[in-house]
Amino acid sequence: MSELWSNLSCGALGLKVEFDEAVELAAEFGFAAVEADLGYLAGLPQDQLATAGKRLGERGLRWGPAGLPVDLTADAARFASQLAELPGKVAILQAAGVDRTGTWIRPMHNELTYRRNFARYTERIALVDEILRGGNLRFGLEYVGPKTFWSTELYPFVHTLRETRELIAATGSKNVGIVLDTYHWYTSAETPDDLRSLRADEVVAVDVNDAHADRERDEQMDLDRCLPGTTGTIDVAGFLGALRDIGYDGPVKVEPFSKELKGLPAREVVEKTAASLKAVL
Template sequence: MFTDLALGALGHPRDLPTALELAARHGFGGVDPDVGHLRGLRSRTQVQELADDLTSRGLRWGIGGLPVSLTAAPAVFAEQLAALPQVAEILAAAGVGAVGTWVKPMDDALTYRRNWRLHVGRLALVAGVLDDAGIRLGLEYVGPKTFWSTERFPFVHTLAELRELIADAGAGNVGVILDTYHWYTAGETPADLRALTASDIISVDLNDARDDRERDEQQDQDRRLPGTTGVIDLSGFVDVLVELGYDGPVKAEPFLSTLAERPVDDVLAEVSDLLDRALAPAQELSRS
């Protein structure tokens, strides 16, 4: 496993070259690629130069954002899908191996089954384009009840449901983005994670939860940095990742508004240290 930097999730968005510099300065092992930045580069030479900068700093790519909305209106989805082959080609040229998106866990108009069919069909199309470029697709389920219960028809919001959705889509390059926050708010345990293999996992987010709210009161956009409240069983979660042999990116995504008020170097120093502490079991194993 390697620690991964996603600056936007920490309230300090920067351009990609700056993100590479900050990640190296603070001891991260990787950086999430900014798909928009890569799309804006004018030549393959610039793409290669950015990839070379990443490598020269001893960094790896994390996971980029999928530039296609799975729930967009049909015309919008068709337009985004048509543009995807060119984007995938650029990402592949930069050495990016994975992109990801979240599954909206509710809908006001579509019943569970109709929404399921929509996602299965669209996932198959998107995954096919990405597979042609050698890119994997990660899907993240969203666990907080305060979120998935806000529209008429709840949808996928647990790991078990997400695994079934991926299986129905029938694409071998689709896997799971795991987040301790969604794992906790979905009422899941280490046993649920043991149903996975390392190859099923595309990326991992480590977060904690507020200690003044019950599980079903937690808000999706109000999390805490990993290991700072002890509400979530972080060690149990990481221990399973070690058992499975997962070796991909691990980042913090707390959406904690107060982080934006602090100097970026202070925030990154703290986050890097917290992630290193959380991944200590994996680091010890790699040294043994």
């Protein structure tokens, strides 16, 4: 059976904690990884980058993915500036031992038609991936499924698994893969069989969440979710079972955007998150 390893992302839980505290919380509550914080790593002297990774190992932890420090939707000048800075940031992540990064696909646009947006994304993904690939960093793209989000602008864009695979195929790179999220999978009306159509090496990272039971699928809001397994609205077991079937052996994190967690002490938020993640894994 493939190994799914729990990844603590304090940022995804709405928490602002220092790296050392995140490590202690992850170790205390049984996580296997801590999401890589490029901002923290960039502030370390070069000779301490490898040490940060060793400290994780000493606590029985590893690095989770880092966020991509490039905005694929930025205007041309900003995108060019971020792309120029990317090799230096990749070198930092590589020195620390981080091996994957990802970002999300904005599923609509008010000016660019689907075809024009597709062409722009394809070109920009390829440019970014060339640099990431050189630093041995896998690159994951996350589609965003809620209709309440992608229908708010004139031209809907990629918001399903099938479309994401088409976009990745257009880049021609085997280094680009998918960040899967139960919430987007559910709101896109996808099934475990859709996931079984994937190869394990197409999946870079996984997020698990649940949806509100008192809302229909097309009424779910992107930034208002629930901890995994708490409402039973999403078939988390079927989702994870399909990933095990294909042999996925990577990180799994929780990104609930939950109003119930907002304002709680960091330790309590992590404890509740760990309990929900352990229950579904």
